[in-house]
Amino acid sequence: MNARTFLISTAFLTLSVVSTAAQTELTVYTAFEAEFLERYAAAFNKEHPDIKINWVRDSTGVVTAKLLAEKNNPKADVVWSLAASSLNLLKSEGMLEAYAPKGVEALDVRFVDTDTPPTWVGLNAWAAAICFNTVEAARHGLPTPRTWADLTRPEFAGHVVMPNPASSGTGFLDVSAWLQMWGGDAWDFMDKLHANIASYTHSGSKPCKMAASGETVAGISFDFRGAKAKTDGAPIEVIIPEEGIGWDMEAAAIIAGTPNLEAAKTLLDWSITPAAMAEYNQAYAILAIPGLSRPIPNYPANVEAKMIRNDFEWAATSRKSILEEWSKRYDTKSEPRT
Structure with missing residues (x-):
């Protein structure tokens, strides 16, 4: 044996x-x-x-x-x-x-x-999702976000955590998707989002884990991590923003x-x-093989419908310049590297 x-x-x-x-x-x-x-x-x-x-x-x-x-x-x-x-x-x-x-x-x-x-x-x-703690949201009087833009509302200041795109693939798919959807206007969105960010993590799953444990209200993370946290009993809603999601x-x-x-x-x-x-x-x-997937408990129903038409070649060739600009603007809120 x-x-x-x-x-x-x-x-x-x-x-x-x-x-x-x-x-x-x-x-x-x-x-x-x-x-x-x-x-x-x-x-x-x-x-x-x-x-x-x-x-x-x-x-x-x-x-x-x-x-x-x-x-x-x-x-x-x-x-x-x-x-x-x-x-x-x-x-x-x-x-x-x-x-x-x-x-x-x-x-x-x-x-x-x-x-x-x-x-x-x-x-x-895997695809972007927001893990939203409904108990903490009620305690702070925060509405349930349905769009990415909702996370830039003033009342969410200090209540949002997302992954750093330089260290997390989930963070990078978020940023590259926003740029593909909105072009240069995506930086304006990220400026507003940054004002509400409590910290940028170096793990794509950590923001969801933080939301699940009540350390933050909204964790920008990914689909199956949210589904797992909810199945494990966390008081979260797994939200797929209406504008579309990176994957x-x-x-x-x-x-x-x-x-x-x-x-x-x-x-x-x-x-x-x-x-x-x-x-x-x-x-x-x-x-990758169609037809083999079996249902996952608490998995959001609209993930595939909201996945953008992702240009992986563009994301690869643009990666360096995207990360340089992102780091210049926002890296001050990144958590320390361990």
Whole structure:
């Protein structure tokens, strides 16, 4: 029987499944929520016990920056769960190995890179949402917001938390979506929103967790985190703003030049199987393979209808300038990095 060890540190997480047979080791960079890693790796190793995964886990922005910094001396073999906008940036830098995983034809075309063969494939999607604490709102006499603009009303001053787009993929999908929807006027909106922001977090899930625990009234976060918090009993409403919402997909790719190419291909093949989709569906409602998703309790009904037509290529090429402008304007309210 396999013995499993699970070691977590601030930025480095390793899960190993020890087998009596010789194993190939893969260093896998990921932005998966830490709570899911053990289950995902166990499901993969059930079918492929000969491959040991060493995880390096952090938020989307941190993982993206780390990969770019290592461009000339890559440490990762595979990226398993990073925003498609980030993978498009890595693609533009020539850092990804083109590969069409087995079964790629079953994926929704939105979840496959446009190159042939593709350099990345999507796994599932997550979208913006507001986690709104109804108990705290009543205590402060605050109305339920139905639009992004509602969060800029004076009465919300100090009662809104959102992710920093430089460190959080959720924060970046918010900002890039607002810019795609409203152009230059988005900066005017963000100026007004900034006036009401209590802090910018370095985690996309933290604002929702804060709303769920009553630390803030409104946490700009993402869909399934809100649904989970509500299912767990938090007094929140999960709101999908009427103007439209940003979204991104968790995607996977092979790092060019990996010495473990065959094992990397095996992991990428498995990452888009129905078995993998069943694992993702424990938290995500929108999967890369159409028709496999089962309902998630308390998941908002109108998410897909409000998802914007997202230009991932634009988001990738504009990322640097967007983050520079955002940081210049708003970074003073970011929480300290730990």
